[in-house]
Amino acid sequence: MAAALEAGGKPVYSDSYKGVVLGLLVTAYTLNFIDRTIIATIGQAIKDDLKITDTQLGLLGGLYFALLYTLLGIPIARLAERFNRVSIISAAILIWSGFTALCGTATSFAQLAAYRFGVGFGEAGLSPPAHSLLSDYFEPKKRATALSVYSFGIPLGTMIGAVAGGWLAQNFSWRIAFMIVGAPGILIAIAMKLLIKEPPRGHSEPDQAPASPEDVAVVAPAAPPFSFFGELKELASVAGTLFGKWPVVNMVLGVTIASFGSYGAGQFVPPYFARAFGDPSGHASWTWLHFLADPNHPYLLDLAKIGMITGIVGGISSGIGTLLGGVITDRMSKRSPRWYSLTPAIGLAIATPIYIAAYLQPSWQTAALILLIPGIFHYTYLGPTFGVVQNMVPTRRRATATALLFFFLNLIALGGGPPFTGWVIDHFAQFNFNHPGGHGMLASISAMLGGDGGTISFATACPGGKAPVGAALEVVDHCKASLKAATQSGIIVSVCFYLWAAFHYLLGSFGLAKALSKARTDRGEAA
Known part of the structure; x- marks a missing residue:
């Protein structure tokens, strides 16, 4: 058997072991999104405490996290093409978890921003090597499903972050929330290093024949020697695949534009529920038993209940959509590979009007019930897109492909989406x-574009979105009503980006089958 291994044989990984690997990576990605998105749930508490604008709140959840996250993704991915990917992931988890805990010590906007840069620095080391690992553990016909399961960490992390963050912020403080959610990363980093093995590159490609048990060490083929120009050539080759092929570039544009709207709207959904349906005292007196007894009563919400509602509703809906996207696409792609792009196009187009209807509701009960639906269609785009990207490039360029995709996606979507929505809310x-008085959203946009934004500064009149202490009751009500309507409008504007994304996915379906077939041929696989 040793001779077979030295001759190039590959280890056999059982389905149960691959399940363990996938489970640990999903857990890591869940922590990634808890630490990344918890700021959305506790954002209103931060805004009240530090007296910041929604644009600044958007920067904390967007650009200040995304900048190092995107810039470091590519060099970390190049390291992942050459060195142990499991070690890189474990170190990354420790770094981002530590900076998340430090966020709880911030006493100013500048200090909190600096720590958010650190969180982004650590989180840059997860997805590129994780996508590469999963592509080596799972063969092409199961790859979209595996990447969809991995992407399930997005809704799961967002849900847990919302529920836990809201409860901690309500019962303790937003600072304690940061500190507690950062702690579990240490245990996961250790478990990853101890339990996950580094598979040979290209292990699950069709031309590789497994020959040995999973517990036998295998010497992977040596990586090509390093050179600066060689690295640039590799990046150029991957960029040519992502941005030089019609179906792929349209799918990249689709995932970027959809994520721009999703990150932007998602950052302000919990603040919207707080501003539209929240208890001014911050301590709603009702319990869930009261609500179940009389669900039509307009109960006010505190931070814990907002986190519970937005987290569970969004988590269930988007979680189902994320998993279904991969499963449906892997099945439908047997008929035609075009479904890798058609599934997201159809899902996003259906989800958009349902989202808009939800945010126009006068009660949080109705809004929450409607929000159970659109995520099922919306989040079908993740697994198919990541699957196409991984299937379009050679095995030693897969981490790089993910990093380059995430560089483009996150710098624009994560970096720009939340600040854009915050900026829109501030202007509304x-x-x-x-x-x-009442103004239609389109009429308001038309007036603002015409330069009629008004001369009184909302940020000065209502610092942190609230009237100053001792202000007249009419000023208090006016500040609240202005911000509530503005937040609703800002979210709806962001949601409309999904239709734009759906159009690009539709365009990407043309020529996709031919592109994937050529990529397989270039790798020496059977079409």
Whole structure:
């Protein structure tokens, strides 16, 4: 058997072991998104405490996290093409978990921003090597499903972060919330290092024949020697695949634009529920038993209940969609590979009007019930897109492909989405404050584009979105009403980006079968 291994044989990994690997990576990605997105749930508490604008809140959840996250993703991915991917992931988890805990010690906007840069620095080391690992553990026909399961960490982490963050912020403080959610990463990093083995590159490609048990050490083929120009050539080759092929570039644009709207809207969904349906005292007196007894009563929400509602509703909906996206696509792609792109196109187009309907509801009960539906269609885009990217490149370029995709996606979507939505909300709040009374969203946009935003500064009149202590009751109500309507409008504007993304996915379906077939041929696989 040893001779067979030295001759190039590959280890056999059982389905149960691959399940353990996938489970640990999903757990790591879940922690990744808890630490990344918890700021959305506790954002209102941060805004009240530090007296910041929604644009600044968007920067904390977006650009200040995304900048190092995107810039470091590519060099870390190049390391992952050459060195042990499990070690890179374990170190990354320790770094981002530590900086998340440090966020709880921040006493100013600048300090919190600096720690968010650190969180982004650590989180850059997860997905590129993780995608590469999963592509070596799972063969092409199961790859979209595996990557969809991995992507399940997004809704799961968002849900847990919302529920836990809201409860901790309500019962302790937003600082304690940061500190506690950062701690579990240490245990997961150790478990990853002890339990996950580094598979040979290209292990699960069709031309590789497993020959030995999973517990036998295998010497992987040596990586090509390092050179600066060689690295640039590798990056150029991957960029040519992602941005030089019609179906792939349209899918990349689709995932980027959809994520831009998703990150932007998602950052302000918990603040919207707080502003539209929240208890001004911050301590809603009702319990869930009261609600079940009389669900039509307009009960007010505190941070814990907001986290529970937005986390569970969003988590269930988007979680189902994320898993279904991969499963449906892997099945439908047997008929035609075009379904890798058609599935997201159809899902996003269906989800958009349902989201808009939800945020136009006058009660949080109705809004929450409607929000159980659209995520099932919306999040079908993740697994198919990641699967196409992995299937389009050679085995030693897969981490790089993910990093380059994430560089483009996250710098624009994660870096720009939340600040854009916050900026839109700030401008709507300014307009609403200067123009009391009901205004249609389109009419308000038209007036603002015409330069009629108003002369009174909303940020000055309502610091942190609230009237100053001792202000007249009408000023208190006006500040609240202006911000509530502005937040609703800002979220709806962001949700409309899904239709734009759906159009690109539709365009990407043309020529996709031919592109995937050529990629297999170039790798020496049977079409």
